[in-house]
Amino acid sequence: xxxxxxxxxxxxxxxxxxxxxxxxxxxxxxxxxxxxxxxxxxxxxxxxxxxxxxxxxxxxxxxxxxxxxxxxxxxxxxxxxxxxxxxxxxxxxxxxxxxxxxxxxxxxxxxxxxxxxxxxxxxxxxxxxxxxxxxxxxxxxxxxxxxxxxxxxxxxxxxxxxxxxxxxxxxxxxxxxxxxxxxxxxxxxxxxx
Numbered sequence: 284x285x286x287x288x289x290x291x292x293x294x295x296x297x298x299x300x301x302x303x304x305x306x307x308x309x310x311x312x313x314x315x316x317x318x319x320x321x322x323x324x325x326x327x328x329x330x331x332x333x334x335x336x337x338x339x340x341x342x343x344x345x346x347x348x349x350x351x352x353x354x355x356x357x358x359x360x361x362x363x364x365x366x367x368x369x370x371x372x373x374x375x376x377x378x379x380x381x382x383x384x385x386x387x388x389x390x391x392x393x394x395x396x397x398x399x400x401x402x403x404x405x406x407x408x409x410x411x412x413x414x415x416x417x418x419x420x421x422x423x424x425x426x427x428x429x430x431x432x433x434x435x436x437x438x439x440x441x442x443x444x445x446x447x448x449x450x451x452x453x454x455x456x457x458x459x460x461x462x463x464x465x466x467x468x469x470x471x472x473x474x475x476x
Contacts, residue, residue: 290447297441298352299415300332306419311386313426319382326380330373331366338365354450356408363401370394388473393418396466403458410451410459413442417460421467425474438463 295301307327311320339362342348349355353362374394377387396418403409416438424431442460445451451459 286447290444293440293444294412294448297412297416297437297444299411300335302416302419304328304332314385315383322380323382323386326373326376331369334369335366352450356404359404359408363404367397367401370397385474389470392466392470392473396462399462407458408455409462410445410456412445413456413459414463416441417463418467421464422470425471
């Protein structure tokens with residue numbers, strides 16, 4: 284397999300919508316009872332993942348986005364408000380549903396990271412793939428050190444794939460990595476108090 288094909292495969296498997304859903308489902312069922320985990324997982328899938336898939340596919344169809352990843356910095360300016368609106372609805376629902384406070388805290392920290400990425404995007408198109416994969420790796424450290432380390436290696440692989448497939452520059456990847464690591468550390472700190 285050539286390097287570009289490998290990079291594209293890693294990039295698809297490490298897409299924030301794929302990795303994010305696996306993370307939410309795994310962490311939910313690890314830390315909560317079945318009913319709460321099902322609610323959190325289903326709400327995340329139906330209120331975040333499916334609308335983003337539909338939104339991005341529609342924007343591609345009408346020519347507003349050149350690709351599903353919204354790799355163009357100017358095009359991301361319309362993506363972030365949409366994604367942040369979805370997360371706002373999810374946060375409000377979590378306030379009124381019987382979900383553990385950890386879920387609300389984790390979702391708030393992740394939402395804050397997305398806000399920071401939207402602000403950063405005004406100047407530089409930082410890598411969401413890198414940010415989200417490193418955020419997930421760091422927040423998994425609270426559950427299992429070895430699994431967190433494996434996910435950190437996966438995050439590095441995802442970042443490498445974005446560079447090889449020419450979706451991001453080194454600067455954009457470093458900014459994404461720093462953002463994901465920073466907010467991942469914040470998630471560890473706020474859940475330990």
